[in-house]
Amino acid sequence: MSTTVAEAPTPAPPPARRSARDSSASWRLSDRLGLAFAWFLGLGFLVVTAGIVLYMMVQGLRYITPELMFTSPAAGFSESETGGFLDPLLGTVIVAAMALGIAFPVGLGVAVWLSEYARPTWLARVAESTVEMLAGSPSIVFALFGVLLFEQGGMGFLSRTNDGVVLGRSFFAASAMLSLIALPLIVANVREGLQAIPGHVREASYAVGKTKIATTRRVLLPAARPSVVTGAMLGLGRIIGDTAIIVLLLGATLRFAPAGDIPLIGALKGTGSTLTTFVYANAPTGEANQPTKAFAAGFVLLTMVLVLNFAVDVAVRRGRKWK
Amino acid sequence: MNPEGLRPDRRAELLLGALVCGVLLFVLALVVFVFREAWPSFAHNGLGWFGSGGNPDQQIEKIFTSGNLLQDPVYDFHAWPIIWGTFLITVVAVILSFVASLFVSVFVVEFAPEWIRRLLEPVIRLLASVPSVIFGLLGVLILVPFIGNHVITDGNRESVAYVVSLSGYSLLAGVLILTLMIAPLMVAVFVDGLRSVPRGWLEGSLGLGINRWRTFWKIGVRTARPALVAGTVLATARAIGEVVMLAMVTGGVAFAPNPADGLLFFVEPTRPLAATILQTAEELTSPPMRQTIFAMAAILLFSAMMLSIAGWAVKQPMKRYGVRS
Numbered sequence: 001m002s003t004t005v006a007e008a009p010t011p012a013p014p015p016a017r018r019s020a021r022d023s024s025a026s027w028r029l030s031d032r033l034g035l036a037f038a039w040f041l042g043l044g045f046l047v048v049t050a051g052i053v054l055y056m057m058v059q060g061l062r063y064i065t066p067e068l069m070f071t072s073p074a075a076g077f078s079e080s081e082t083g084g085f086l087d088p089l090l091g092t093v094i095v096a097a098m099a100l101g102i103a104f105p106v107g108l109g110v111a112v113w114l115s116e117y118a119r120p121t122w123l124a125r126v127a128e129s130t131v132e133m134l135a136g137s138p139s140i141v142f143a144l145f146g147v148l149l150f151e152q153g154g155m156g157f158l159s160r161t162n163d164g165v166v167l168g169r170s171f172f173a174a175s176a177m178l179s180l181i182a183l184p185l186i187v188a189n190v191r192e193g194l195q196a197i198p199g200h201v202r203e204a205s206y207a208v209g210k211t212k213i214a215t216t217r218r219v220l221l222p223a224a225r226p227s228v229v230t231g232a233m234l235g236l237g238r239i240i241g242d243t244a245i246i247v248l249l250l251g252a253t254l255r256f257a258p259a260g261d262i263p264l265i266g267a268l269k270g271t272g273s274t275l276t277t278f279v280y281a282n283a284p285t286g287e288a289n290q291p292t293k294a295f296a297a298g299f300v301l302l303t304m305v306l307v308l309n310f311a312v313d314v315a316v317r318r319g320r321k322w323k
Numbered sequence: 324m325n326p327e328g329l330r331p332d333r334r335a336e337l338l339l340g341a342l343v344c345g346v347l348l349f350v351l352a353l354v355v356f357v358f359r360e361a362w363p364s365f366a367h368n369g370l371g372w373f374g375s376g377g378n379p380d381q382q383i384e385k386i387f388t389s390g391n392l393l394q395d396p397v398y399d400f401h402a403w404p405i406i407w408g409t410f411l412i413t414v415v416a417v418i419l420s421f422v423a424s425l426f427v428s429v430f431v432v433e434f435a436p437e438w439i440r441r442l443l444e445p446v447i448r449l450l451a452s453v454p455s456v457i458f459g460l461l462g463v464l465i466l467v468p469f470i471g472n473h474v475i476t477d478g479n480r481e482s483v484a485y486v487v488s489l490s491g492y493s494l495l496a497g498v499l500i501l502t503l504m505i506a507p508l509m510v511a512v513f514v515d516g517l518r519s520v521p522r523g524w525l526e527g528s529l530g531l532g533i534n535r536w537r538t539f540w541k542i543g544v545r546t547a548r549p550a551l552v553a554g555t556v557l558a559t560a561r562a563i564g565e566v567v568m569l570a571m572v573t574g575g576v577a578f579a580p581n582p583a584d585g586l587l588f589f590v591e592p593t594r595p596l597a598a599t600i601l602q603t604a605e606e607l608t609s610p611p612m613r614q615t616i617f618a619m620a621a622i623l624l625f626s627a628m629m630l631s632i633a634g635w636a637v638k639q640p641m642k643r644y645g646v647r648s
Contacts (some may be wrong), residue, residue, distance in 0.1 A: 024536070031536040038430035041423050042443060048503065049450045052461060110346060113339035127343050129631070130350050136557065137627045138564025140597050144620045145353045147607060148360060183346075213335035234452070241454030243567040244597070248604050276567075279456045284463050285571045291464060298457050309449050 053302070060299020063292040069300070073254040073278070079290055085297045087255050088278040091171075092240050092304075095250070095274055098175035099182060099239045104232055106179070107186030108221075111231075114187070115194040116216055135184035143248035146177035150249070159269055160259035167251075170259070171268040174249040178242060182235030189234065193227020194220055229315040237308045240301070243276040252277040275301040354628075357621050363611070364618035367398035372618065375403035379577035383603060383612070390609025400615050404579035406622070408593030411494060411580060412569065413562045416501040421555055424506045425544070428513035433539045444514075451507035459571035462500045467491040467572055475590050483584060483591070492574030493590040500568055505558040512557060516550020517543055549638045556634030560627055563597070570598035596623055 024032050068084035076082040110127065118124035150159055151168035159170035197220055205215040221228065246252060251271030258270040273281075275297050281287050282294035365372055382400050389397035431443055471491025480489050520543045528538040544551070574592025577599065582588050594602070596619050606612045 024534075027534050027536060031534060034426075034540070035434060035536050038426045038434060041426045042430040042435060042439065045427055045450075045506075046439075046443060046446055049446045052453065052457075053449070055461070055465075056457065106342065106346065109339050109342040113336075113343050117336050117339060119336075123340075123343070127347060129635075130347055133628060133631050134350060136560030136564075136631050138560075138566070138597055138620075138623045140564065140566050140600050141357060141620045141624045141627075142353070144600070144617060145357055148356055148617075211332040213332050237452045241452070241456075243454070243456050244601055247601060276454055276456045279460055280567060280571070283456075283460050283571060285459075285575070291460075294460055298460055301454055302457060305452050305454065306449070309445070309452055312448070313445060 053306075056295070056299055056302050059295040060302070062295075064296040064299055068293070068296055073273075075254070079292065082288070082290065082293070085275065085278050085293065085300075088273045088275045088297065089300065091250070091256070091272040092274040092276075092301075094171055094268070094272075095175055095178060095246070096236055096240050098171065098268075099178035100232065100236055102176060103179035103182040103186055103235055103239075107183050107231065107235070108190055108228070110183075111187045111190035111194065112216055112221075115191045116212065116220070131184050131187050134180060135188070138244075139181050139242055140244040140248075142177045142180050143245040146173050146245065146249045149173075150176075157269075160271070167259075167271075169249055169251040169271050171250065171270070171272060174245055177245050177249055178239045181238050181242060181245075185235045185238060186231040189227050189231030190224065193224030193231075196227075197223055226315045226318050230312050233308050233312045233315065237305055240274070240304055240308075241276065243280055246274050246277045247280070250274065250277070252281070254278075254281075275304075354624065357617055357624055360614060360617040361621035362614075364398055364400060364614045365621075368400055371401055373403065373406060374401050375579070376401040379404055379599075383577075383606070383615070386615055387603075387606045387609045387612045390611045390613075396611035398611055398615070400618075402596075402619070402622075404577045405594060405596055405599050405619070407579045408494070408573070408577075409563065409595035409597075411593070412497050412501060412573070412595055413559060415498045416505060416562050417555065417559050419498070420502045420506040420509055420558060423502070424509035424513055424554070424558075425551070427506070428510050428517055429539060429544065431510070431514055432517040433535065433543070447507045447510050450503070451511065453504075455504065455565060455568040456571075458500050458504055459568035462496055462568065462572040466496050466499065467493075470496055470590060479587055479590070483587065486581075487576070487578050487591055489587075489590055490574070490592070491590075492572060492592050494573065494580050494593050495589040497569050497573040497593075497595075498589075500572060501562055501565060504565065504568065505562050508561060509554040509558045512550055512554030513547070516547035516554070519550075520546045549641045552634055552637050552641070556630055560630055563623060563626055563630075565595075566597040566601050569595050570601050573598065575602060 024035055027035075069089060070086055071084035072086050073088070074081060074083040110131065114124060114127060147168055149155065149168075150170070150173040151166050153164070153166060155168070155173075156164075156166045158172040160167040201219060201223065202215055205219045206212075210218065250273060251257070252273045253271045254273060256267055256270060256272045258266040260266040260269055278297045279294045279301065282290045282297065284291060286294075377399075379400065379402055386397050386400060389395065427443075427447075431440055431447075435443065468491060470493055471489075474495070475489050475491065483489065524542050524546065525538055528542050529535065533541075573594055575594055575598070576592050577594050578592055580588040580591040580593050584591065600616055600619050600623075603612070603616055607616060
């Protein structure tokens with residue numbers, strides 16, 4: 001096994017720190033192969049991701065037109081008849097705002113309780129593992145539970161009702177269930193941020209007579225803001241990327257189909273679609289099958305995700321390092 | 324401290340505690356109701372639910388129509404091909420992704436030059452947040468035609484023509500894209516774990532004259548085992564629950580890829596549990612079908628819970644020497 005061939009060409013580019021001892025030229029062949037494999041996979045990752053993003057960008061820019069973004073979808077036989085994706089775009093925005101509106105306060109509350117109070121201990125442990133389980137549960141299960149929940153007679157005020165039969169599909173229903181997939185991310189990030197704050201910061205605040213909740217609100221949460229923002233943005237990314245819940249709970253109708261006459265509430269009680277379901281329906285496997293429109297909508301979706309990701313990067317960079 | 328000063332604090336604690344209890348009750352209700360709704364399907368089929376027998380797609384159709392015509396509900400359902408498809412896709416993708424992620428995270432933490440590391444970390448985060456429909460779209464438009472035109476030969480098609488038609492929508496397409504989707508999740512957790520290996524432990528080994536690769540592999544990776552388990556559990560959960568991408572690229576027929584076909588079985592179509600739920604979601608109106616769909620959801624939920632528990636149990640003995648969970 002001692003194949004220490006000094007003059008053989010290095011299989012991989014040299015590692016960062018170069019010195020006689022660090023150079024991989026004197027390593028065993030198996031180690032050098034391992035290192036080469038690590039380089040290969042690392043660079044492969046970069047290439048594949050760049051490939052995916054660039055391909056989507058190129059295809060998206062080829063097919064996207066302003067009209068596409070500002071006209072509603074329509075039923076039709078040719079690409080020129082079927083309109084654009086204004087409704088799905090607005091749908092994504094509405095769903096994202098509503099779901100985050102539910103998930104953010106709840107997640108913040110749970111994280112603060114877990115990090116600052118957590119009494120009794122058994123309840124904290126149960127809550128912790130429940131949140132962990134939520135993070136691992138498939139979103140389609142949430143969607144099915146949503147169907148069950150919002151079809152109950154008592155939930156009729158949140159969706160369309162026909163002769164006492166509750167449809168159970170509406171923006172309210174979809175947002176409520178989407179908030180569940182964002183919740184674990186928000187809880188985990190906020191909690192991590194709060195726990196990274198050293199104890200002496202809390203003690204300083206108590207020493208000037210602040211209560212625990214005032215300390216949390218005025219000192220800890222502002223200090224943990226980068227983590228809070230990161231959690232919210234990651235949650236938002238999951239929400240706008242989800243398809244299963246939208247298909248089951250938003251009805252995935254092309255246009256907004258409001259229920260009732262009240263302008264805003266009616267629309268929210270009605271069904272609609274989002275960019276994800278629009279892409280799903282327009283992929284070759286979907287019902288509409290118009291790949292050019294799928295690419296255009298996918299491009300918009302990916303741009304949103306890229307922006308969110310950039311926001312996370314900025315938030316992380318602003319993050320304060322505690323000593 | 325005066326009692327007046329304490330009161331709002333106590334109130335806040337109770338309020339937050341109530342919120343947490345509310346969330347817990349909601350999750351409990353979710354679990355209970357999903358299993359209760361699923362019960363009739365399991366009760367009628369017994370363990371046969373998990374067994375093989377007949378074509379699940381035909382069974383689904385029978386169950387669906389029986390509910391709509393107000394006949395006696397039919398529950399006969401044998402989900403083996405669907406479960407086998409789920410199992411195959413998940414296990415193969417997780418294994419591939421584990422190997423790749425381990426090498427990539429070792430590379431990122433220890434061996435990559437500074438500029439590559441700076442590039443790679445945001446790229447991994449980005450890949451983790453690309454919505455699954457986009458992966459599905461790319462799969463359908465690029466990978467599936469590629470497999471259909473270049474990997475599968477006409478001879479292959481004829482050899483299994485009497486069982487299933489090969490079109491490129493396949494297990495292989497699903498596995499490859501799924502690997503790419505779950506690898507960033509694993510890498511993120513692995514990197515965190517590898518970073519927190521105490522520097523002194525590695526330097527001790529380096530000081531003994533062991534090279535950097537071997538040191539990192541034997542000391543770093545071994546110390547970070549709890550993180551490896553945590554990342555794998557997270558990624559497996561995501562793989563089991565992946566819906567849309569798999570519904571798009573795996574072919575949409577409840578067929579059990581047959582290992583007896585040799586390597587060809589990788590290009591046979593299948594359809595995992597979550598994708599089956601999505602594709603039959605319009606049939607929720609028929610009561611027996613609804614219970615069958617909930618039974619599939621219950622299996623998914625149960626696997627997610629078991630996975631969570633298994634991950635926790637595996638980590639326990641490792642914690643003594645490991646760095647962090």
